[in-house]
Amino acid sequence: MQIIAQVLFLVALVAGIGFFIRxxxxxxxxxxxxxxxxxxxxxxxxxxxxxxxAFGQSKMVRKPISGFLHVIVYVGFVIINIExxxxxxxxxxxxxxxxxxxxGFYNILIASFEILALLxxxxxxxxxxxxxxxxxxxxxxxxxxxxxxxxxxxxLYFEMVLMVLFLVMNATDYQLxxxxxxxxxxxxxxxxxxxxxxxxxxxxxxxxxxxxxxxxRAAWWLHILGILFFLNYLYYSKHLHILLxxxxxxxxxxxxxGEMDSLQAVTDEVKLxxxxxxxxxAAPAGxxxxxxxxxxxxxxxxxxxxxxxxxxxxxxECGRCTAxxxxxxxxxxxxxxxxxxxxxxxxxxxxxIINTKGKYEDNGKQLLDDFILREELWACTSCNAxxxxxxxxxxxxxxxxxxxxxxxxxxxxxxxxLAIAMTNIENNxxxxxxxxxxxxxxxxxN
Amino acid sequence: MAxxxxxxxxxxxxxxxxxxxxxxxxxxxxxxxxxAKKITKAFVKLLHEAGVDFAVLGTEESCTGDPAxxxxxxxxxxxQAATNIEVLNGYEIEKVVTACxxxxxxLKNEYPALGGNYEVMHHTQxxxxxxxxxxxxxxxxxxxxxxxxxxxxxxxGRANGEYEAPRDLLRKLEVELVEMRKCKSNGLCCGAxxxxxxxxxxxxNKDVNIERTEQAMEVKPEVIxxxxxxxxxMMTDGVKGxxxxxxxxxxxxxxxxxxxxxx
Numbered sequence: 001m002q003i004i005a006q007v008l009f010l011v012a013l014v015a016g017i018g019f020f021i022r023x024x025x026x027x028x029x030x031x032x033x034x035x036x037x038x039x040x041x042x043x044x045x046x047x048x049x050x051x052x053x054a055f056g057q058s059k060m061v062r063k064p065i066s067g068f069l070h071v072i073v074y075v076g077f078v079i080i081n082i083e084x085x086x087x088x089x090x091x092x093x094x095x096x097x098x099x100x101x102x103x104g105f106y107n108i109l110i111a112s113f114e115i116l117a118l119l120x121x122x123x124x125x126x127x128x129x130x131x132x133x134x135x136x137x138x139x140x141x142x143x144x145x146x147x148x149x150x151x152x153x154x155x156l157y158f159e160m161v162l163m164v165l166f167l168v169m170n171a172t173d174y175q176l177x178x179x180x181x182x183x184x185x186x187x188x189x190x191x192x193x194x195x196x197x198x199x200x201x202x203x204x205x206x207x208x209x210x211x212x213x214x215x216x217r218a219a220w221w222l223h224i225l226g227i228l229f230f231l232n233y234l235y236y237s238k239h240l241h242i243l244l245x246x247x248x249x250x251x252x253x254x255x256x257x258g259e260m261d262s263l264q265a266v267t268d269e270v271k272l273x274x275x276x277x278x279x280x281x282a283a284p285a286g287x288x289x290x291x292x293x294x295x296x297x298x299x300x301x302x303x304x305x306x307x308x309x310x311x312x313x314x315x316x317e318c319g320r321c322t323a324x325x326x327x328x329x330x331x332x333x334x335x336x337x338x339x340x341x342x343x344x345x346x347x348x349x350x351x352x353i354i355n356t357k358g359k360y361e362d363n364g365k366q367l368l369d370d371f372i373l374r375e376e377l378w379a380c381t382s383c384n385a386x387x388x389x390x391x392x393x394x395x396x397x398x399x400x401x402x403x404x405x406x407x408x409x410x411x412x413x414x415x416x417x418l419a420i421a422m423t424n425i426e427n428n429x430x431x432x433x434x435x436x437x438x439x440x441x442x443x444x445x446n
Numbered sequence: 447m448a449x450x451x452x453x454x455x456x457x458x459x460x461x462x463x464x465x466x467x468x469x470x471x472x473x474x475x476x477x478x479x480x481x482a483k484k485i486t487k488a489f490v491k492l493l494h495e496a497g498v499d500f501a502v503l504g505t506e507e508s509c510t511g512d513p514a515x516x517x518x519x520x521x522x523x524x525x526q527a528a529t530n531i532e533v534l535n536g537y538e539i540e541k542v543v544t545a546c547x548x549x550x551x552x553l554k555n556e557y558p559a560l561g562g563n564y565e566v567m568h569h570t571q572x573x574x575x576x577x578x579x580x581x582x583x584x585x586x587x588x589x590x591x592x593x594x595x596x597x598x599x600x601x602x603g604r605a606n607g608e609y610e611a612p613r614d615l616l617r618k619l620e621v622e623l624v625e626m627r628k629c630k631s632n633g634l635c636c637g638a639x640x641x642x643x644x645x646x647x648x649x650x651n652k653d654v655n656i657e658r659t660e661q662a663m664e665v666k667p668e669v670i671x672x673x674x675x676x677x678x679x680m681m682t683d684g685v686k687g688x689x690x691x692x693x694x695x696x697x698x699x700x701x702x703x704x705x706x707x708x709x
Contacts (some may be wrong), residue, residue, distance in 0.1 A: 258605025259555035263520045267560065270524045297518065326635040326658075331651030379648040382516045382640030383600040388631050404518030418517050421644035426522055429508030430474040431644050439472070440504035442483040443453035443490075 002094045009091035009224075016228030023235035027313060030351040033360075037305040039251045046250045049393075054249040059391040063320070066130070069123040073159070076120035077242070080113050080166070087224050096183055097173075100191035107193035114170060114196040121163040128156045138319030141328075143338040148317055151237050158230055165223040171197035172204060172216035181209050184216075241316035245392040248314040251307050252393030257384045260401060265294035266409075297405025300366040301347045304399060311394040312344035321386035321396055327379040334379035336386035336396035342371035343399060368403060377403050378415055451490055455504040456537045466501040468572075469539050471553065473546035474509050475675035481682065482675035488704035489545050489569050495709065496582040500543075506533050510552040517641035524560065527552075531562035545569040545700060547601035547674045548639075554606070568602055570612040570673050570699050577618065586620030587706030594621040594702075595667040597658065597681060598633035599674035612673045612699045619706055624665045634658050636680035643676050659684025663694070670696045 039046075052058050057074060061067035086099045100106045131139050131152060144152075174194045176184035204212060234240050241248075253259075272278050298304050321336035322328050328335050346367045354360050368374075380400045387395050407413045414422065421431040429436040459466055470493065475482040493500050511526030534542075542564045544550050554566035567575070576582035594616060602608050609630045616623050628634045637647070637654025647653055659681060662670050670685070672678045675698075682696045697705075 256551075256555050256606050258551040258601050260515060262524065262556060262559050266520045266524050269521070270528055273525075274528055296520065324632070324634075326637060326654045327648070327650070329634075330637075330647075330654050330657050332648045334648070375648050378645075379650075380640050381600070381635045381637055381642050381654065383635035384604040385600075385632075385635065388604050401516070401518065404516075405520055406518070408518035409521055414517060414519070415645050417645040418641050421641070422514050422517065422519050422522055425509045425511070425514055425526065429526075430478060431509060431513050432474065432478055434478045436508060437505050439477045439507055440453065440455070440502065442472075442477060442486055443451050443502075445483070446450070 006092060006094050012225060012228060013088065013091070016231060020231050020235075023232065026351060026355070027235060027240075029354070030347050031306050031309045031313070033302055033347070033350065034304050034306040034309040035302075037307050039307060042254055045254060049252070049254070050246055050250045053391070053393060054245045057391070062391075066127075069126055072116075072119045072123045073127075076116035076123075079116055080120070082109070083113050083166075084224070084227060087220070091224060096186075097191050100186070106191065110170070110192040111195050114167065114194060117163045117166050118196045121160060124156050124159045124163070128153065128160075131156070138323040138337075141319060141322055141335055141337070143335055143341055144317070144319075148238065148341070151239075152317070154233075155237060155239050158226070158233070162223060162226050162230070165219045165226065167197045167200060169216060169219035169223055170194050171200035172212050172219065174198065175201055175204050175207075176209065176212050176216060179209055179212070181213070238315065238317045241314050241392060244310065244314040248310055249393040251310065253395060253398075257387055260398075263296065263405070265296065295406075296409035297407070298399070298402040299368040299406045299410070301343060301350060303406070304343070304367075304402060308395070308399055308402075309343070309347055311396075311399075312340050312347060314392055315340040315344065315394055316392075317341060318391070320389040320391065321394070324385040324389040326381055326383060326385065332376075332379040333373060334376040336400075339372060339376070339396045339399055340394060343367060346371050368406065372403065374407065374413070376400075377407065380404075451487060452494065453490060453504075454501045456501045456506065456539075457504070459501050460537065465538065467499045468541045468543050469534075469537075470500050470502050471510075471542050471544035471546075471549055472502055472507060473544055473549045473675070475679075476545055477507070479675060479679070481679060485545055485675060485678070485698040485700055488698065488709070489700040491704050491709040492573060492576075492582065492700060492707075495707065496576045498576070498581070503533065503537075510549045510557075512548040512552040513641050513644060515552070515556070516639065523556075527557055527560045527562065531557060531560060534562055534564065539564055541565045541567070543567045543569055543572040545673075545675065545698070547599040547605070548676070551601040551605050568606075568608060568611070568673065570602075570615060571608060573700065573703065574611045574614055577615070582703075583707075584615060584618040584703050585706070586618075587708065589669070589702055589706050590620045592621050592668045593624055593666065594669045594671050595624050595626055595662055595665050596629075596671045596673075596699075597626070597636065597662065597677055598630055599672070599677050600633070600635050600639055602673055603633055604631055612671065615699050615703060616671060619702060621669075621702075624667060626661045626665055628661055634661060636674075636677040636684075638676035638680045643679075653684075653687075655680035655684040656687055659688055663688065663690065667694060669702070670694060671699055671702060672696060673699050 057071050060070050086097065089098045090096060130136055171194065173184060174197060177190050295303060301309060317337055319337050325334060325336055350360055353363060377400055382397060382401065384397060387397050424431050424433050428434060456469065472486055476486040508530055509526055510530060511523035514526065515523035542553055544553065547568060550566055550568045553564060573582060577584050596612055596616060598609060613623060634657065635654060636658050670681050672681060678696055678698060685691050685694050685696055
């Protein structure tokens with residue numbers, strides 16, 4: 001009987017981790033559909049930024065209530081997962097609380113897991129109330145209707161259930177130890193300390209040892225199977241940030257936020273145009289002859305860079321960007337969060353085609369128009385509030401600007417007034433129709 | 447005020463075989479917009495008062511390309527950048543000061559990759575440096591004790607992390623500096639950036655400058671201080687939209703200092 005349980009556990013563990021690895025490989029494959037971008041510089045500074053913002057949650061606490069609750073859930077999640085190590089060893093070898101040889105330190109560990117579990121449970125319940133009942137602006141946006149809202153709630157329910165299972169497992173285990181049941185009880189006395197689950201004991205009062213064992217085993221199994229399921233749910237949900245926040249912050253931009261990258265393809269063209277010795281009729285160099293001309297800007301996920309695609313997988317749809325967006329606050333369609341969600345949705349659609357057909361075949365859709373509307377792109381003031389607000393270093397603005405570049409340089413589709421301003425810049429060096437020769441007139445006016 | 451301002455150009459300096467210590471980059475708004483021209487003049491007066499050896503490019507200056515770049519026209523931006531860099535490098539410019547945060551950001555952050563490397567300062571940073579060096583005196587004049595709130599320009603604040611220089615100057619004027627609930631890194635945009643200055647907004651339920659003006663009105667200021675000609679226009683329009691132009695003024699930090707000195 002014991003050996004069957006151990007084999008089943010091994011099967012579940014291998015399946016759970018194996019499936020997870022498959023999904024991570026798909027995720028990396030999809031991100032690599034984007035253009036390469038060199039972020040191999042300043043490793044020390046990048047590590048420090050990751051330590052501060054991702055590990056240290058420094059931007060989360062800018063909103064004190066949700067930030068504080070998030071820190072609790074985050075710390076709880078990280079620390080309680082140490083317990084998973086013991087659960088895996090116990091599961092594989094049929095042992096009971098294998099780490100209890102650590103004695104007093106073990107009791108401290110279990111006790112702190114229990115306290116954190118309770119805090120996480122409370123935190124998650126408050127999150128659930130905030131999200132569903134408190135009419136918080138960033139949870140009411142149109143892009144959160146349907147699946148994104150359900151997804152968020154499923155994650156919260158899951159965490160609630162996992163914490164309850166953990167405490168039930170401990171409570172019954174404790175009761176079985178008190179009852180001196182073999183396998184649970186140890187000659188050295190009670191292993192573990194149960195400051196929270198001890199209060200659950202009255203629920204189990206009067207139950208036979210056999211019933212208690214069933215409940216304990218059921219809670220133990222559901223807890224670990226739940227964790228394995230949750231691990232695999234990540235890829236299909238908005239919850240990947242628990243893993244990707246770290247690389248995402250690491251690879252985020254270190255330069256001033258106001259700096260927008262310059263396109264090398266354009267620089268080459270401009271240089272050629274301004275070079276008096278350039279031969280406009282020159283035949284392209286051998287290897288360039290059949291090469292497709294470089295596309296300016298982005299109309300689909302393939303035109304974005306790998307960091308931008310990583311950004312889209314990292315986004316957990318908290319909406320702090322959207323809440324700060326001046327366009328969104330004044331009723332425009334633009335929502336930086338939706339830009340990230342759309343990018344991810346389109347990337348997943350492309351990934352799914354590759355999964356089934358082996359390579360990407362045009363399905364008649366693209367990121368522009370089929371996901372992100374022009375009206376959204378043109379509403380942006382490039383104020384960087386979204387970038388500043390993101391707790392994990394996502395840059396929705398860079399995607400908006402890359403898509404504007406496509407609209408202007410590939411389609412000549414700028415709004416009319418902007419096209420006029422650009423013509424003015426081109427003709428007379430100012431966005432208004434004033435002559436460059438009049439530029440110093442102000443000095444003579446009184 | 448009858449006397450015309452003395453504004454030397456780089457060409458004049460060059461003709462005399464001299465080089466000024468700093469180039470004042472006026473920008474399109476500062477050159478052509480009637481409201482912004484007042485800021486330009488106020489800043490020039492302060493430069494004279496502090497005895498700064500400066501010059502402007504005058505008719506050799508052209509748009510930095512910022513609005514084109516933000517609107518997606520990288521091509522036009524780089525054309526503008528290439529022409530400007532040629533002029534700037536031709537004059538061997540090392541230090542640039544500008545009263546426009548958009549020019550500031552572009553010159554400082556985006557020209558280096560295209561061959562234009564200069565030390566670039568926003569005029570509030572420059573004035574603060576003059577103050578620290580003792581070249582410029584800033585003290586409470588007519589604005590002493592007045593309730594003033596500072597609207598952070600996105601391209602000075604969030605884009606380049608400068609929040610304190612304009613505030614330090616205002617404090618020196620001994621004003622009652624009050625902060626809006628959205629300020630510094632959380633500051634709300636005036637609505638002009640990213641090319642919005644030159645187009646109608648997308649459909650919505652409010653204009654961004656109205657929203658921002660309402661936030662400013664919450665703290666009941668007598669003056670809304672700005673550090674950007676575009677913010678200035680947007681906030682001025684917002685104040686007019688609220689029919690408050692008689693009680694609330696929108697002024698650039700440079701104008702406040704110059705006016706306090708009765709320049």
